[in-house]
Amino acid sequence: xxxxxxxxxxxxxxxxxxxxxxxxxxxxxxxxxxxxxxxxxxxxxxxxxxxxxxxxxxxxxxxxxxxxxxxxxxxxxxxxxxxxxxxxxxxxxxxxxxxxxxxxxxxxxxxxxxxxxxxxxxxxxxxxxxxxxxxxxxxxxxxxxxxxxxxxxxxxxxxxxxxxxxxxxxxxxxxxxxxxxxxxxxxxxxxxxxxxxxxxxxxxxxxxxxxxxxxxxxxxxxxxxxxxxxxxxxxxxxxxxxxxxxxxxxxxxxxxxxxxxxxxxxxxxxxxxxxxxxxxxxxxxxxxxxxxxxxxxxxxxxxxxxxxxxxxxxxxxxxxxxxxxxxxxxxxxxxxxxxxxxxxxxxxxxxxxxxxxxxxxxxxxxxxxxxxxxxxxxxxxxxxxxxxxxxxxxxxxxxxxxxxxxxxxxxxxxxxxxxxxxxxxxxxxxxxxxxxxxxxxxxxxxxxxxxxxxxxxxxxxxxxxxxxxxxxxxxxxxxxxxxxxxxxxxxxxxxxxxxxxxxxxxxxxxxxxxxxxxxxxxxxxxxxxxxxxxxxxxxxxxxxxxxxxxxxxxxxxx
Amino acid sequence: xxxxxxxxxxxxxxxxxxxxxxxxxxxxxxxxxxxxxxxxxxxxxxxxxxxxxxxxxxxxxxxxxxxxxxxxxxxxxxxxxxxxxxxxxxxxxxxxxxxxxxxxxxxxxxxxxxxxxxxxxxxxxxxxxxxxxxxxxxxxxxxxxxxxxxxxxxxxxxxxxxxxxxxxxxxxxxxxx
Numbered sequence: 001x002x003x004x005x006x007x008x009x010x011x012x013x014x015x016x017x018x019x020x021x022x023x024x025x026x027x028x029x030x031x032x033x034x035x036x037x038x039x040x041x042x043x044x045x046x047x048x049x050x051x052x053x054x055x056x057x058x059x060x061x062x063x064x065x066x067x068x069x070x071x072x073x074x075x076x077x078x079x080x081x082x083x084x085x086x087x088x089x090x091x092x093x094x095x096x097x098x099x100x101x102x103x104x105x106x107x108x109x110x111x112x113x114x115x116x117x118x119x120x121x122x123x124x125x126x127x128x129x130x131x132x133x134x135x136x137x138x139x140x141x142x143x144x145x146x147x148x149x150x151x152x153x154x155x156x157x158x159x160x161x162x163x164x165x166x167x168x169x170x171x172x173x174x175x176x177x178x179x180x181x182x183x184x185x186x187x188x189x190x191x192x193x194x195x196x197x198x199x200x201x202x203x204x205x206x207x208x209x210x211x212x213x214x215x216x217x218x219x220x221x222x223x224x225x226x227x228x229x230x231x232x233x234x235x236x237x238x239x240x241x242x243x244x245x246x247x248x249x250x251x252x253x254x255x256x257x258x259x260x261x262x263x264x265x266x267x268x269x270x271x272x273x274x275x276x277x278x279x280x281x282x283x284x285x286x287x288x289x290x291x292x293x294x295x296x297x298x299x300x301x302x303x304x305x306x307x308x309x310x311x312x313x314x315x316x317x318x319x320x321x322x323x324x325x326x327x328x329x330x331x332x333x334x335x336x337x338x339x340x341x342x343x344x345x346x347x348x349x350x351x352x353x354x355x356x357x358x359x360x361x362x363x364x365x366x367x368x369x370x371x372x373x374x375x376x377x378x379x380x381x382x383x384x385x386x387x388x389x390x391x392x393x394x395x396x397x398x399x400x401x402x403x404x405x406x407x408x409x410x411x412x413x414x415x416x417x418x419x420x421x422x423x424x425x426x427x428x429x430x431x432x433x434x435x436x437x438x439x440x441x442x443x444x445x446x447x448x449x450x451x452x453x454x455x456x457x458x459x460x461x462x463x464x465x466x467x468x469x470x471x472x473x474x475x476x477x478x479x480x481x482x483x484x485x486x487x488x489x490x491x492x493x494x495x496x497x498x499x500x501x502x503x504x505x506x507x508x509x510x511x512x513x514x515x516x517x518x519x520x521x522x523x524x525x526x527x528x529x530x531x532x533x534x535x536x537x538x539x540x541x542x543x544x545x546x547x548x549x550x551x552x553x554x555x556x557x558x
Numbered sequence: 559x560x561x562x563x564x565x566x567x568x569x570x571x572x573x574x575x576x577x578x579x580x581x582x583x584x585x586x587x588x589x590x591x592x593x594x595x596x597x598x599x600x601x602x603x604x605x606x607x608x609x610x611x612x613x614x615x616x617x618x619x620x621x622x623x624x625x626x627x628x629x630x631x632x633x634x635x636x637x638x639x640x641x642x643x644x645x646x647x648x649x650x651x652x653x654x655x656x657x658x659x660x661x662x663x664x665x666x667x668x669x670x671x672x673x674x675x676x677x678x679x680x681x682x683x684x685x686x687x688x689x690x691x692x693x694x695x696x697x698x699x700x701x702x703x704x705x706x707x708x709x710x711x712x713x714x715x716x717x718x719x720x721x722x723x724x725x726x727x728x729x730x731x732x733x734x735x
Contacts, residue, residue: 059569123587132580139576231579234586253690261688307694308607308686371668388668391633402633405665
């Protein structure tokens with residue numbers, strides 16, 4: 001791993017292809033070819049320089065373009081396999097039955113697909129490691145190539161050795177009458193063509209669009225920022241995706257949004273009352289929704305208040321959450337996602353004598369969100385609730401049981417007292433069923449007299465602080481792509497000896513046509529000798545045009 | 559040689575950072591979907607709730623005592639089964655510095671009061687009307703029991719029904735030394 005000493009005396013790092021100072025080709029291969037490889041401007045790729053320790057070996061592995069391309073291909077293939085069947089999170093089946101679902105719906109293929117973990121591909125460890133390795137490859141390869149290239153482009157010398165000049169694709173050699181005038185004229189013309197011109201004695205370097213060489217690296221930076229943004233979603237606080245059901249009249253703590261409470265004031269579902277027509281009829285849709293809206297009030301606990309402390313809640317704002325009109329606060333957004341209509345909220349009963357059911361001794365209104373122990377009807381009658389089960393599911397050891405805390409099927413054990421029955425009669429009342437009378441037949445009963453219902457809304461609470469990062473990453477990526485694709489780096493070297501011998505060379509990293517156009521202009525203006533394209537054989541010059549096939553021009557140098 | 563050393567150090571650092579980032583991502587994704595209560599060993603989030611008698615209970619007021627914190631609902635069968643046992647053990651351990659606090663999840667006063675009356679429960683029962691304590695503790699399944707030591711640290715989390723024997727041993731665990 002020794003440095004290479006060029007004939008000009010400059011010491012180049014191992015792996016250098018063209019002398020950093022004068023541009024002489026340093027490899028045997030380079031000396032033999034007619035046109036040198038200008039990739040990375042002949043700088044030593046860093047990984048080629050040291051290859052001793054374990055770390056260096058890993059580094060060199062990731063620095064390899066071949067490895068990078070292999071990783072890209074594997075990732076692409078894997079990612080596309082993941083799109084053959086829907087991913088697990090989009091499958092409409094309970095968590096436990098997902099494996100069965102794949103087999104049932106997609107047969108043996110679905111089973112294999114699921115067993116291989118392809119049904120949840122993007123969160124599998126191996127896929128993430130693959131993407132991670134790709135990220136390492138991008139970073140390492142860019143550092144290895146970008147830094148030397150940058151150094152080389154920054155420290156370009158105006159005067160290059162003849163062997164460098166002669167091995168460029170475009171060369172010209174000849175005589176001019178007045179060397180100084182020629183140099184002045186070239187400078188004038190190239191400046192006019194928006195080139196940056198530097199002169200060093202009898203040598204001239206005109207350069208335009210150097211930044212185009214940075215396109216791929218800018219693009220890589222964007223990609224890395226994007227990946228970092230995706231990674232940050234896992235960091236607590238950066239990404240919140242929670243859901244909440246809330247009934248009208250309820251106040252709930254908002255999950256993921258510490259210290260905030262939301263009250264559902266009213267849910268409204270509006271529909272178009274048009275006659276079904278066209279596609280609506282074809283799809284059998286009777287009613288079309290016009291608006292889903294929940295009027296809410298957002299509250300916030302005072303600074304430092306503890307969970308559960310509802311004193312001094314501060315009202316933040318009233319808002320109507322509609323589809324596409326989320327409630328936004330402090331980086332969070334609450335979206336209307338779903339609704340449920342007509343959950344029982346209040347039940348009314350009349351206390352009646354079975355003999356004369358039309359005559360009521362009074363009505364009780366039971367607020368299911370806050371049932372009272374006893375309802376006094378005056379006139380010596382009262383009703384006591386002994387047991388209330390919101391979601392009655394049957395008896396167990398004589399005790400009524402409830403399945404949930406939601407009033408899907410409310411049932412009551414009442415004790416009814418009237419002046420006629422001062423000791424009270426006990427009756428078990430369930431919706432749509434005759435009352436049960438466990439302690440013998442009653443004279444009185446509770447007659448259902450209507451109910452009030454309320455609706456519930458379902459909100460999703462989202463916060464994604466990584467979106468701006470993803471956005472910035474994406475924009476930088478695109479800028480890199482555009483710079484690398486639409487601009488090109490053009491260079492013209494010119495050396496005029498005092499005796500009038502002129503040596504010219506030109507290089508462009510892509511789009512040779514643009515370079516030749518500039519060359520034509522400067523050649524005729526400064527009366528330079530006609531240039532020659534070393535990669536174009538004279539007899540071929542006409543042919544491509546006739547066949548209508550354009551040869552790809554330039555060497556796509558990075 | 560200096561240059562080589564420097565380069566090796568830089569390369570090692572870059573690779574280490576990248577490997578750590580990937581490791582974090584993989585680990586984070588793997589554990590993301592698991593519904594977990596707060597971590598054992600961390601400080602129990604303080605809260606304040608009102609019991610059936612209108613009295614406020616603040617967790618941090620019980621500092622110096624062990625706390626047996628139970629989340630429950632009247633519709634939850636295992637909760638119902640373990641309640642009388644918890645009450646018996648509460649009576650034994652309350653004089654030894656272990657407080658029991660039962661947090662009901664947003665039910666009506668009527669339901670909770672009838673339940674308490676039916677089983678003649680003597681420990682304080684508070685109702686989390688807005689589910690805010692439930693959210694703070696990330697309680698998903700009932701019953702859930704947290705054992706908090708006299709310093710306010712969570713020492714154990716139990717989800718599911720407990721036998722009386724277990725309940726006694728848990729209270730013993732957080733008893734002030």
